Amino acid sequence: xxxxxxxxxxxxxxxxxxxxxxxxxxxxxxxxxxxxxxxxxxxxxxxxxxxxxxxxxxxxxxxxxxxxxxxxxxxxxxxxxxxxxxxxxxxxxxxxxxxxxxxxxxxxxxxxxxxxxxxxxxxxxxxxxxxxxxxxxxxxxxxxxxxxxxxxxxxxxxxxxxxxxxxxxxxxxxxxxxxxxxxxxxxxxxxxxxxx
Numbered sequence: 001x002x003x004x005x006x007x008x009x010x011x012x013x014x015x016x017x018x019x020x021x022x023x024x025x026x027x028x029x030x031x032x033x034x035x036x037x038x039x040x041x042x043x044x045x046x047x048x049x050x051x052x053x054x055x056x057x058x059x060x061x062x063x064x065x066x067x068x069x070x071x072x073x074x075x076x077x078x079x080x081x082x083x084x085x086x087x088x089x090x091x092x093x094x095x096x097x098x099x100x101x102x103x104x105x106x107x108x109x110x111x112x113x114x115x116x117x118x119x120x121x122x123x124x125x126x127x128x129x130x131x132x133x134x135x136x137x138x139x140x141x142x143x144x145x146x147x148x149x150x151x152x153x154x155x156x157x158x159x160x161x162x163x164x165x166x167x168x169x170x171x172x173x174x175x176x177x178x179x180x181x182x183x184x185x186x187x188x189x190x191x192x193x194x195x196x
Contacts (some may be wrong), residue, residue: 001158001165002151004031004191008094009154011116012036012147013043018092020044025081025090025108027097029056031191032118034166042069047059048090050077056189063165063166078104089113089136102128113138166190 008084012018022045024147026033029051037126040047041064047069057068067084071077082089089110095102095117105115108130118142133140157163168188171179172195179194 003145003156005035005154005158005165006116006144006151007148008032008035008039009157010039010150011094011118011143012039012092013157014146014153015143016092016116017191018043018045022046022084022091023048023088023110025050025105026095027094027101029053029189031097033094033096034060034190035145037065037075038161038166039157040064040092041165042157044154045092046079048084050081054182059189062080064098069164076104078107081108085110094118099128106130106132109133109136109138115140117142117148118144135141143184143189168192170195 012024018024018040019057020043024036024040026036027050037047037049037060047065049057049065050069050071051057051060052070052072057070061068069077069080074080081112085132090108090109091113093105093109093113093115095105095115109115113136115138166189168190169182170193175195180194182188183192
C-alpha cells in the first residue's frame with residue numbers, strides 16, 4: 001500500500017484530480033493498475049483496461065472495468081480505445097510501459113487529459129513524439145510514490161470506499177524462489193506477498 005497504492009493515489013487523485021465522469025486507462029493488472037482501477041470505480045470514473053489475458057480482463061471487469069481490450073488480439077489498442085470512447089480518449093492514463101506503450105498513450109489521451117508517468121516496464125529506448133500534448137492541451141505528471149500525507153489521505157479514501165488491495169498469492173518466506181518464479185511468469189493478478 002505505501003508503494004503501489006500511494007503511487008496510484010498520488011498520480012490520479014492528489015495531482016491528477018480524477019473524478020466522476022472521467023475515463024482512466026490502466027495498462028495491465030499489476031498492483032498500481034488495479035489500485036487505479038479501484039479508485040476510478042469508487043469515484044464513478046470509467047475504467048479502460050488493457051491486458052494480454054482475457055481471464056485477467058474478466059477479473060478487471062468484476063472490479064469495475066468498463067472497456068476491456070486484449071492488446072495481444074488488438075495490437076492497435078489506442079485505435080480501439082478511441083473508437084470505444086467515440087473519439088474522446090482517456091482523460092487519465094496510468095503510463096506504466098515506457099517506449100513500448102508511450103506513443104499509443106499519447107494517441108489515446110483526451111483533450112485536456114493527463115498522462116501519469118509512473119513506469120518504464122518496457123525499458124528505455126526511442127523518445128516519443130510529444131507534439132500531440134500541445135495539440136490536445138494535455139499534461140504529463142511524473143510520479144514516484146508519494147508522501148506521508150498522500151498515504152494518510154489514501155487510507156482515508158480506502159476506508160471510506162471499502163477498498164482492499166488485490167492480493168494474487170501469499171508465499172511463506174521459505175517459498176521466496178517460488179514467489180519470484182510466479183512473478184516472472186506474469187500470470188499474477190495484483191500483488192504477490194511474501195510473509196515474513
